[in-house]
Amino acid sequence: MKDIIVGIISLSLGVFIIMLCRDLPIFIAKGYPGPSFFPLILSSISLICGLVLVVRSYRGMKMSGGNANLRQNIKLLGNLVKDIPVRNAIKFIVLMAVYILLIPHIGFLLTSMLFMFIVQVAYGVSMSRALTISFAAILSIYLLFIVVLKVVVPEPILGTLVFR
């Protein structure tokens, strides 16, 4: 099933590259390769790989049970969304996206402390422990990176008050 998904992605990627290259010349001047020459080679290879993967996976599925197998695989794919590791990963992706979105608004240090605290609590650390660890971690980052190494971190739009 993985191979068929990769095959479809590969085919889509090939088509996507062709669409991106529409406005760029393949050859220029005396017939020298232009800016879309290499991307179009990539697109052709991607289409060939995708086709090989889809055909090979389809043949494999046909040999090992045909449509019933396909239905079972689609069901398995549906169950993947309910899978705990996948859900945990998605939860983390959402938390990290919100964290990055908030950085320019409330600054790196405060957002990072909130992020650390929320992630720890969301994944089973007790509130008091999470708070202590978050505070200690941010203080260490502040001292090590901002004070010692002079690393620039994003500041809040409203300017520096207590936190950067």
Add this chain to the structure above:
Amino acid sequence: MFFEVLQMILQPNVLFAILIAEFFGVFIGAMPGLTATMATALLVPFTYFMDPLTGISMIIAMAAVAIFAGDIPAVLLKIPGTPASAAQTLDAYVLGRTKPVSTLYTDLTCSVIGGIVGSLILIFTSPVLAEFAVNFSSVEYFWLTLWGLSMAVVISAEKPIKGVLGVIIGFLIATIGIEPVYGYVRFTFGRVELLGGISFIPAMIGLFAVPELLRQISRPYERYEVQLLKSKKPYEMALTALSKFKTTITRSALIGTLIGALPGAGADIAAWTSYGVTKRLSKKPEELGKGSLEGVVAATSANNAAISGAWIPLLVFGIPGDSITAIALGALMAHGLRPGPMLFQRHGTLITAIFAVFILANLLMLLVGYISIKLSSNMLRIPRNILVPLIALFCVIGSYAVNNSLFDVWSMFVLGILGYFMERLGIPIPSVVLAIILGPMVEFNFITTLMKSDLNPLIFVSRPISIALAVLALFTWILPFIRTRKNYRR
């Protein structure tokens, strides 16, 4: 020159940076699932704030120690800390059940020897190769970089077609921005931030660190409880290994360096190859996999030697030998050091100092390794749900620090998610990374060669070296497909 170099590497700031990097390497390497590559990606942005020697020294020292530290959970928990420790895990764990400290000391000793042998080969071969490479034109560089890309496919030999797809994705990422030959703007979707392309270091952090964080956070939490049993003579096993298996250690270090020097093949492949060769040549091959000291010695000498070996193609040709040197390339460029044969002429003293750091870092590993063995049981107890958000903060701060741009942070995040799903689908990330680096070089050298020859394709096979490199590249492209076809027929 000798005293000048000695003075450079013995500066307190360099020594302190090496020690800090080594402890960081121990910590990341010993945590099962967190790799030396990820540690390098996290470390590199901070080296921008240091002088070139200190920054590069940190990367060298950190990588060497992280590879050794990966053996710690292999010995104590039967879980390799990094992929490079997987080959000896079975043997090391069986040995470690009764004598954990002795096994770890043996591991450390062989790692140091492997690292030093690899470093010596790097020191003596690189300048010679660089003199040879000075005569390379765009034709040779085209074939050389194409061969590098081919290796990216070979390292994913199990499913070469997915390796090819990884190369396409990496190449496509590299085409974003201003095109290098004519200056056309490609695939920027009107975003000014993309004119310079996707920033390399945030991309590396995203592709290597974020998928690991997602993997760590997604699996059920296990608490590792380890007790180090004390041995009466902890160094006895290491001394036995040195006297009994000196040929194995030397051979493994040589294999490790050679494999490490191949573009795309890293410490893990070096360890497996050396383990395989040792099994074939051993007087007691049946013992390997069941607690054989020879097996531990073979793999652990090779993986550390590979770390030094991977710097040979990087420094001489600008082609990284593994994922770690792929990231180190970004650090070198950021410090104004463009890898290639001219590097040895323009920055001779600095390069000699970097070579000396390889030896120094491996020697200091004895001290840091000793301390880390003592602390290993405590390190392994650090819970994942605390470590993961902390590393996520490092990812953000590291990505931002490169250009002070939140766009880079988003690039890191998006590529990280892409990397996670690519891994789940079996698309190898090292192939993507090698293509990001080598893709633009292939394109640039191909087009400029054709322009120079006024579209005469025969120029690509007009010189003996270019013919040899062309045969090598084409053979590497075809080999995995032949192998797969054979397996498919079987």
